Amino acid sequence: MSRTHLILTAMLGSACLLIGAFAFQYIGGMYPCTLCIWQRWPHAAAVVIGILALITGWRALPLLGGLAALASAGIALFHTGVERLWWDGLASCSGNSIAGLSMDDLLNPAITIAAPVRCDVVAWEMFGLSMASWNGLLSLALMLIWLTAARRDT
Numbered sequence: 001m002s003r004t005h006l007i008l009t010a011m012l013g014s015a016c017l018l019i020g021a022f023a024f025q026y027i028g029g030m031y032p033c034t035l036c037i038w039q040r041w042p043h044a045a046a047v048v049i050g051i052l053a054l055i056t057g058w059r060a061l062p063l064l065g066g067l068a069a070l071a072s073a074g075i076a077l078f079h080t081g082v083e084r085l086w087w088d089g090l091a092s093c094s095g096n097s098i099a100g101l102s103m104d105d106l107l108n109p110a111i112t113i114a115a116p117v118r119c120d121v122v123a124w125e126m127f128g129l130s131m132a133s134w135n136g137l138l139s140l141a142l143m144l145i146w147l148t149a150a151r152r153d154t
Contacts, residue, residue, distance in 0.1 A: 003062075004054065006149035010065055011050025013142045014043040014072075017135060024124070024131070033119040034093045035079040039135055042072035046142070059150070066146035069139045076136030083122045083130050093119035 001009075021040055024030045032040075046068040053061035082089035117123075122130045129137070 001148075003149050003152035003154055006145055006152065007050050007053050007062060007065070010062075010069070010142050010145040010149065011047055011054075013138065013145070014046040014050070014069065017072075017138060018043050018047070021131075021135075030123050031117045033117040034090060035075060035082065035119045035132070036117075039072050039075045039079065039132065042068040042075070043139075046072075046146075053149075062146050062150035066143045066150065069143035069146055073136045073139035073143060076132045076139060079119060079132035080130060080136060082119050083132060085120060089119040 018040060021032070021036070025032055046065050049061050049065040049068060052058070053065065079089075081087050082093070124131050126134070
């Protein structure tokens with residue numbers, strides 16, 4: 001496989017993981033926790049890096065793409081440990097917080113306030129692996145593709 005095809009594969013892999021995450025959120029109604037959101041940012045960076053690598057051909061960009069994928073994998077594997085209660089998560093690890101709501105809003109029964117999304121609860125799993133675990137494994141695979149692209153001349 002050529003360097004261009006490897007970059008395109010890795011970039012599209014990150015784009016697909018982002019699309020999947022947004023589909024779970026907006027179609028499936030599964031709101032992300034803080035760690036879930038943090039896992040998305042490196043994939044967004046990898047997509048931008050991939051576009052720049054395809055346009056400019058700069059040799060160092062696939063290495064940056066690999067670092068972005070590794071960053072997402074690291075966050076995902078940390079999140080997996082939090083979900084499995086292997087270690088404690090972050091003190092601020094909840095989504096849909098009540099920050100910014102007034103006391104009147106909190107006491108008003110007509111206003112629906114979403115429950116916080118906890119990082120230490122597995123919201124979805126397939127074959128015994130959570131969404132964070134799958135992201136971690138797939139991100140490691142994407143990192144290997146990025147690194148292979150970095151080693152290719154053409």
